[in-house]
Every structure is written in structure tokens, then in C-alpha cells.
Amino acid sequence: MLELKHLAFSVEEGAGQKDILRDVSLTVPDGAFWVITGPNGGGKTSLARAIMGLNKPTGGKILWNGEDITDLSITERAKRGISYGFQQPPRFKGLRVRDLLGLAAGNPFLSRTEGCQLLTQVGLCAADYIDREVDASLSGGEVKRIEIASILARKSPLMIFDEPEAGIDLWSFAKLTETFRYIHDKREATIVIISHQERIIGLADEIVLVADGLVSEQGPREEIFPKILANTQPGCAFVGEEGQA
């Protein structure tokens, strides 16, 4: 179980400070599938990075299976079973896809078959990618899918994905949602996904709307999803008015 208690995160900005997360408290039960959504700049990525230890909170606590991990390093959190798929994954000159998946799986001798299975789960044709370097020769969507495969390789009890849909084509995306659904159906892990994508939001048990550093709405999908849709303004209001004038 993941518990966030009054989590706050601020950064220095000029002479003052900017509050990214003001006061976020959430309890994610084991095996749940939660989607965190909300406007850009609302604090979603900062929240996910704080759970992984990539951001150091300025207030509050993070508990994982009852243990206070607020002051643990990234490595220690990873070893306790927390994983995070980067929104913009880094590229590595010289490191091959199979090397990265091997590191993720904690098995430097990860077999070709195992590596290929992981790539297939994210909609990549494995044979074309397994020996390629994770460098600038890969497109954004390809790097993103390899990033997701690296999280799947970890088989960790808590998987956090930061906008997994970004840059991914429609066909691969269908495969990806199927994979998320499969993991959830088997209750193999707790899944927290930051997403704006209807099809991903549609998979969630629970939706959390984060805006302006706070949880503005939270509840079961059936309850929250219609509200989000109702509040979505199609297009720009200003252009709309002009168009009608």
C-alpha cells in the first residue's frame, strides 16, 4: 500500500518560492489501478517523481507498505519495489535495448526470448529492436515504449507511468492498453498512471484529478470520468465567441 501524507514540494524561483505540490494526501491500495490526470503544470509529474525519490519533498511523508520512505534514496526505493517510467526517457550511447532490459530485470543474462517478450508487450517488433542502441537513432515513440518495457521487466509491485501514451502511435497504443489491462486483471502490481488519454482513464478503478498542486477531485472512475468530460471545454472559448460573432 502506498500512502502520501500531506505531501508538499516547492522550488526556488527568483527571490521567492513556487509551490508545485501544496498538500497531497492519497492512499493507494495494493493491486489498484489509479490514473492521475489534470491540467498541465498542475503537479502530476512532480508527485510521481516524489514517490520515486527523484524530487525531494519539502513537506509531508511517503509510506510504502507501512515503511516511511520519505528520506530513502532512489536506489533504495527501487530495491523496495517502486518503479517509474520517465515522461521523457534519457537516451544512452552504446547501451543496447537488451542491456537496459537486463539491468531493469536485475538479470544481466536476460535471454533474447525474455527481452523480445517484453518488447512485444509494448507493441515493438522485438527482433528489430533488441540489439539496437537506446540512442538518438530511435524515435521518441520508440524510446518511450522501450522505457515502458523496462518497467515491465522489473516486475515490481508498484509501477508508476508518466504519460505512457506520449508519442506512441495508435496501433502500438492499443497493445499497450491491453498490457496494462492484463497486469491489472492479474492483480500483479499496483499501477499508477499519469495520463490524459481517455482509453487509459477508462481502465482506472480510481481517478485522481490534480490541479494547482492539490487533489481537486478523487473517486471511482464511474463517478469522476463523466465530470471530467463535462468540464472539458472544446477548443478555445475566445475563438469560439469570435467565430459566432
Place this chain on the structure above:
Amino acid sequence: MNHTDAELLKQIADMDGVPEGAYNIRKDGGLDSRRSTDTIEISSKEDKPGIDIRIKAGTKGQDVHIPVLLTQSGLQDLVYNDFFIGEDCDVDIIAGCGIHNDGCDTSQHDGVHTFYVGRGSKVRYTEKHYGEGEGTGARIMNPHTIVYLEEGASIQLETVQIRGVDHTKRYTKVEVGAGAEAVVTERLLTHGEQFAESKMDVILKGEGARTQVISRSVAQDKSVQVFYPQVEGDAPCFGHVQCDSIIMGQAKVSSIPAIVANHMDAQLIHEAAIGKIAGDQILKLMTLGLTEEEAEQKILDGFLR
């Protein structure tokens, strides 16, 4: 052959005992052992130190190992090795120099390797440099590699120097004939107060000549590296130089690539980059459970692979 020799051979030539096929092991300035085959003949030079390696036309799928070991502190070794590779061959040549210096005097090996590669032949040449030993004596290596590629010939020239060599000045020159191709890969890691300089001249002489020069280096601690890769195009040809360095600690790296076109249809490109390890690369590997130090090492291993 003692344990130290065996270890050095493993490091520089991936040799586990005596290799199959033709070989020549030079140790402390003299011949240790040698084997010629029906198609590859190795003989000592008569006018100067070194060997001639003659590979018969049409020789395919064979290896030649020519490692050099320096285990006596204070030894200064200069050697000339000439390779005469006939037409239509396909061979692997594995060279390398290992210095084990436990003494306080400077050990130095300067190897001059010259390759005459016949029409249509394919050569893969690997040269590894490695230094070890507890002594305070410096380990110096100054390799010169000169290659002449006839029409349609190709060479994959791979040089590796990871740790242990205190001072190196490397020079590589490749003359590429019509339709021939040279792929030159250099990997280098310096640490402590080591110094490494690498100068390269690849001259694309004939129509359709191609080259790719890839240099990857890591400079740690207070070490200094200087690169001067130059590609010259004298005919319709294609050349690409790529220099990438990771800089760490208080190291200094200069990368000075040059491309020279002497023909209107010479297409030459150079790219050079120097930078530290990107922070998000380390963070990503830490999220997979590696410590910061392990992450850094994995990134360097991959970069120099």
C-alpha cells in the same frame, strides 16, 4: 609463459593459452614463440626489429595473433610489423600490447604497423593496449598504424586503450583506394594524470572511397586527451568523422576534427561532442535499482563498448 604473461595475453588479445592458427608472441624485446601456417607466413625482419606477415591471396576465415608483452621494468621496445595481404583475402588480425611494470623505470613500447591490403581483401584489425603493475615506472605506448587499401579492399580498424597506459601518442594513417572502405574505431579511457593524444589522417584517394571514423573516449580524474582526426577527400568519396568524449573530474579534452575536400564531389562530415554524463541517465539507472556509482560505470561501459 608465466601467470603474468597469460593474464596480459588474455587482456590484450582474448587469448587463453596458445591460439589456433598463425601467431607471433613478442616478449621483452625478443621473440617468445611463433607459428606460421600454409597461407600465413611470419618471418623476422633482418634490417630492424619486427616481423613481416605475408598472407597469401585468397586466404579466408583465418586469424593472426601478434601480441607484445613487456614485463621488465625500464625496457624500451621499438618494433616494425609489416603486413602484406594478398588479393581477395578475409582475415582477422589481433594485435595488442600489455605492459606489466612493477619497477620504477619507464617501460615503453612503440609499435609501427603497416598494412598493404590487396584488391578486394577484407581485414579486421584489433589492437588493445593495456598496462598494469604496482611499480612507479611509467607505462608508455606510441603506436603508429599505417594502412594502404587497394581498390575494393576494406579494413575495420579497432583500437582500444582502457586504463593503465600513462602516456600515449597514437598516429593512424589510412590511404583508401577506389571503391575501398576504412572503418576506424577508437576507444580510450584515461584516468589519474595520464595523457593521450591521437592523430589520424584518412585520405580518400580513389573514386567511391569511403570512411567512417568513430572515436569514443572517457577522460577521468586529471587526465588529458587530445584528438586530431582528419579526413581528406581527393576524389568523389564519402567520409564521416564522429568524436564523442565524456569528461569527468578535472580532466581536459580537446577534440579538433578536420575535413579537407580536394574534389568537388567529396562529401565529408564531422561531428564532435564533449560533455559530462547526463544526470537523467544516472537517475534512470538508479530507478532500476543501481547505485549512483554502478549507474555511472554502466553508462561508461556502454559508451566504450
